[in-house]
Amino acid sequence: MKVLVLKRDKIGDLLLTTPLLAHLKSSVAGVQTHLLANDYNAWVVAGDPDLDRVWVYRRVREGGRLNPSAAWDWLLQGPRLRRERFDWVIVANGEESPRAIERALSVRGARTVAVCAEAKRYPALSDPLPPDRSAHEVERLLALLSPLGIPMPSAPILPRYVLPAESADFASRWLGERGLKPGGYVVLGLGARRAKKQPSTAQVLSWSACFRRAWGLETVFMWTPGGAEDAGYPGDDEVARPLLDAKAPQIHPHRGPIAEALGLVWSARTSVFPDSGLMHFAAASPGGVLGLFAETGVSPSPRQWAPRGARADWLEAAKSVAELEERAVMERVGQLVGDK
Numbered sequence: 001m002k003v004l005v006l007k008r009d010k011i012g013d014l015l016l017t018t019p020l021l022a023h024l025k026s027s028v029a030g031v032q033t034h035l036l037a038n039d040y041n042a043w044v045v046a047g048d049p050d051l052d053r054v055w056v057y058r059r060v061r062e063g064g065r066l067n068p069s070a071a072w073d074w075l076l077q078g079p080r081l082r083r084e085r086f087d088w089v090i091v092a093n094g095e096e097s098p099r100a101i102e103r104a105l106s107v108r109g110a111r112t113v114a115v116c117a118e119a120k121r122y123p124a125l126s127d128p129l130p131p132d133r134s135a136h137e138v139e140r141l142l143a144l145l146s147p148l149g150i151p152m153p154s155a156p157i158l159p160r161y162v163l164p165a166e167s168a169d170f171a172s173r174w175l176g177e178r179g180l181k182p183g184g185y186v187v188l189g190l191g192a193r194r195a196k197k198q199p200s201t202a203q204v205l206s207w208s209a210c211f212r213r214a215w216g217l218e219t220v221f222m223w224t225p226g227g228a229e230d231a232g233y234p235g236d237d238e239v240a241r242p243l244l245d246a247k248a249p250q251i252h253p254h255r256g257p258i259a260e261a262l263g264l265v266w267s268a269r270t271s272v273f274p275d276s277g278l279m280h281f282a283a284a285s286p287g288g289v290l291g292l293f294a295e296t297g298v299s300p301s302p303r304q305w306a307p308r309g310a311r312a313d314w315l316e317a318a319k320s321v322a323e324l325e326e327r328a329v330m331e332r333v334g335q336l337v338g339d340k
Contacts (some may be wrong), residue, residue, distance in 0.1 A: 002032040003148075004055075004086045006104045007041065009093065011258070012277030013137075014044045015284065016308070017092045019157035020141045025050040027150045034084070036107075047162040055081065081107045088113065088148060094140030094304070095131055113147050115140070137304055159308055161284045163266050164259065171263030178252055180218055183287075185252070186211045186333065187264060187271040189278055190223040190236045196320040197274040197294045201242045203322065204251070207272070210330055212250045215337050217269055222254045222261050222278075270311070270336040272329075274321060275300055283309030290314065290332050294321045311336055 003024060007014050014037060025033055034053045035045060042056045057077055058070035089109035091100045096116045104112050111126040119128035127147040132140055138159070142152055175181065188208060190198050199207070208219035221243065226235020237255075244253055254264060262281055265271055270287040273279035274294075282289035288311025293302045296316060306314045313332050317323045 001028055001030070001087050001148075002034070002084065003088045003090065004034045004036055004081070004084070004104075004107060004109060005090045005092050006036045006100055006107075007092045008038055008097070008100045008103065009041065010277055011041045011044050012280040013093075014041045015159045015161060015277075015280050016137050017141055018045065018048065018050070018160045019138050019153075020090075020092060020145065021045075021048065021050040022157050022160070023142055023153050024145060024148075024150065027145070028148070034086070036081070036103075044161065046164070048160070078106055086110065090144050091115070092141055092144065094135075094137045101125065111147070113144050115144070133304070135304070136306065136308070138308055140304075156308075158310060159280065159284050161262075161281055163262060167259050167263035168266065169263075170260050171267045174254070174260070174264065175267065180220075180252065182267040183269045184216075185218040185220050185268055186337075187220045187222060187268040187273075187282065187287075189221070189261075189271070189273045189276075190239055191273060191276040191278045194295070194299055195239070196322075197292060197299060198236075198239065198321060199272075199274070199292065199324075200322045201246070203324075203326070204243050205246060205248055206326060207329060207333075208248060208250050210326070211333070214330065214334070215269075217337070219251050220254055220264055220268065221251050222256075222264070225255050225257075270333065272333065275302075275305060279307050283307035283312040285309075286311075288312050288336050290329070290336060292321045292324070293317070294323075295319055 007017050032052045035051050036055045039056055039058050042054055045051055058073050086109035089104045089107050089112045091104045091114035093100055101114045101122055105124050113127040114125055115131050116128045211217040211219055223236040223240040227237055228234045265282050266285045268287045271282035271289045273282055273289055274292040279289055279291045288309055289307050291307040291314035294317040302314050302316055
């Protein structure tokens with residue numbers, strides 16, 4: 001059997017797809033597993049042992065702008081994919097994604113699986129599945145294997161990320177330059193697109209002081225580099241500025257690419273992140289994570305997007321993370337710190 005899994009979303013979403021890949025690989029003897037990802041997220045699965053091949057396409061739209069050369073690339077790549085003659089093409093989204101479904105159908109696999117609210121919109125879709133908004137995204141993705149005759153796993157399968165040696169080497173150098181040791185700090189980050197989901201400057205200062213006082217742990221503070229005006233991926237430089245200006249001695253700021261950030265997360269005692277891609281990666285790290293959610297009436301809910309990992313926890317605020325009581329945060333962080 002030859003199966004193509006299509007994932008066109010962001011990095012955290014692709015990480016949550018790794019349980020599907022693992023379950024598929026372990027459930028069907030001799031299955032060939034291929035992944036079609038874009039040039040933004042494909043690095044997430046580098047070195048994943050459950051994949052036989054990764055196909056990468058360039059995004060036609062990026063930051064609201066068209067990329068004509070990327071469209072031309074797809075015209076060349078499409079026939080190569082069709083020549084693979086996939087038995088199954090799976091659109092790995094828990095919600096309906098019209099553009100992903102169209103791309104999957106263009107591959108012309110023998111059968112195509114996708115979530116959609118109205119199957120009649122896609123006459124060529126052989127295996128439409130209704131959306132399920134009651135389950136976590138990991139389970140929603142695993143359910144996409146049911147048309148292949150693969151039942152849900154008997155035990156949870158956690159997302160997995162293979163940290164590159166380059167990321168680990170960077171973390172070792174960076175920490176050494178600052179007199180920090182692996183396991184001797186908490187990573188505290190921003191990285192959420194909605195301001196209400198981010199801890200305030202006062203909270204970061206107070207929480208980091210508590211980390212040092214209660215457990216002797218320093219704080220590595222990180223955020224998404226760039227300005228808020230970036231249409232492709234807004235950054236948090238302006239939000240981070242007041243905290244940097246405070247020059248708190250227990251806070252060690254890191255502003256850099258995600259490969260560096262992940263190296264630091266993997267060496268941390270534990271991490272605290274708002275709902276974001278970095279939160280999901282931290283959940284897969286040895287130290288685990290406390291995820292922060294807020295205003296879930298209009299923002300993603302932990303029911304569907306809570307961090308999944310061996311050492312993962314979360315807190316939810318009604319309107320804003322700024323409402324969270326420090327005692328509750330410290331209690332949850334203390335459990336993660338004490339577990340390791």
